[in-house]
Amino acid sequence: MAAAAARWRERVRQVLPDAALRRRFWDHHFDSAAASGAGLETGTQDLAIAAALDAAQAAQPRGAVWLIGAGPGDPDLLTLRALQLLQQCDVVLYDRLVSDAVLERVRRDAERVFVGKESGQHRITQARIHELLLHYAGRGLRVARLKGGDPLVFGRGGEEIAVLRAAGIPVTVVPGVTAALGAAAAAGIPLTHRGVSQSVTYVTAMGTAAEQLDWRALAAPLQTAVFYMGVAQLPRIVAALMAQGAPATRGAAVIERASLPGERVIAGSLADIATRAAAAAVQAPALLIVGDVVYRRSRE
Numbered sequence: 631m632a633a634a635a636a637r638w639r640e641r642v643r644q645v646l647p648d649a650a651l652r653r654r655f656w657d658h659h660f661d662s663a664a665a666s667g668a669g670l671e672t673g674t675q676d677l678a679i680a681a682a683l684d685a686a687q688a689a690q691p692r693g694a695v696w697l698i699g700a701g702p703g704d705p706d707l708l709t710l711r712a713l714q715l716l717q718q719c720d721v722v723l724y725d726r727l728v729s730d731a732v733l734e735r736v737r738r739d740a741e742r743v744f745v746g747k748e749s750g751q752h753r754i755t756q757a758r759i760h761e762l763l764l765h766y767a768g769r770g771l772r773v774a775r776l777k778g779g780d781p782l783v784f785g786r787g788g789e790e791i792a793v794l795r796a797a798g799i800p801v802t803v804v805p806g807v808t809a810a811l812g813a814a815a816a817a818g819i820p821l822t823h824r825g826v827s828q829s830v831t832y833v834t835a836m837g838t839a840a841e842q843l844d845w846r847a848l849a850a851p852l853q854t855a856v857f858y859m860g861v862a863q864l865p866r867i868v869a870a871l872m873a874q875g876a877p878a879t880r881g882a883a884v885i886e887r888a889s890l891p892g893e894r895v896i897a898g899s900l901a902d903i904a905t906r907a908a909a910a911a912v913q914a915p916a917l918l919i920v921g922d923v924v925y926r927r928s929r930e
């Protein structure tokens with residue numbers, strides 16, 4: 631029996647010279663009679679090996695990606711599903727806006743890869759992020775792709791999903807609290823309010839995107855516009871809205887670091903919000919809420 635098992639092992643070594651493949655083959659649980667190889671002809675042994683190898687390959691853990699919203703910063707604003715996945719993943723690819731407090735919730739021995747698009751020299755391109763996602767998932771790992779706020783709101787999540795789907799890698803989206811919601815809650819500003827605002831629009835006014843916006847529509851009354859923005863864009867946004875007829879008295883508030891330590895709310899109107907924000911030396915991340923809902927603010 632022992633001699634038959636030894637012959638069988640030798641045969642497996644011959645048929646599968648690659649050590650990694652052999653390990654996978656042995657790792658896989660197959661029928662113990664076949665495992666002993668006792669009494670099998672060489673040709674039959676090879677068939678048994680092929681069958682077991684197929685089964686082993688089918689049982690291989692397949693890499694997968696979870697596109698996870700990290701929320702605005704406070705880890706208490708993570709969803710339960712996000713938290714569970716962060717504690718199970720093998721590797722996490724995270725953006726600049728993901729807070730340290732959220733990163734602390736990631737499984738201790740998971741690999742952490744920073745893929746923030748810094749404005750400095752070490753600029754990581756979106757194409758490079760796609761490469762890294764394919765690389766880690768292709769190795770069979772469980773990849774958490776962690777993005778600030780919600781991954782599908784100004785997060786380029788759609789592009790990452792498309793790339794992964796094209797490569798046949800399973801991808802699941804886990805929503806997060808987008809910055810607009812975190813900021814509104816922090817400031818106690820209702821985003822809609824009977825008789826004051828009947829709709830809310832999330833706007834990105836970053837870079838060249840600003841030129842393509844319908845400023846006239848954004849300047850119209852009875853609505854709320856939330857601008858995801860770089861702080862430097864604030865004066866231009868205010869000017870563009872007023873040029874399209876938004877009154878100087880319309881409410882406006884800047885929320886800096888919503889839900890994070892040092893959170894600040896600067897409230898005013900279109901007439902003075904840029905000056906107030908400059909005087910307060912507002913830093914990123916910050917966003918702007920425009921609408922008379924700002925006057926319904928419940929927190930000072």
Ligand code: SAH
Nearest residue numbers: 779780783785808809858859887888915916
């Ligand atoms: N996917 C993210 C948005 C990414 S765009 C989301 O759903 O929230 C980045 C912009 O979001 C920043 O420039 C800023 O305007 C806004 N932002 C993100 N986190 C913020 C925070 N904690 N406080 C205020 N603004 C924030």
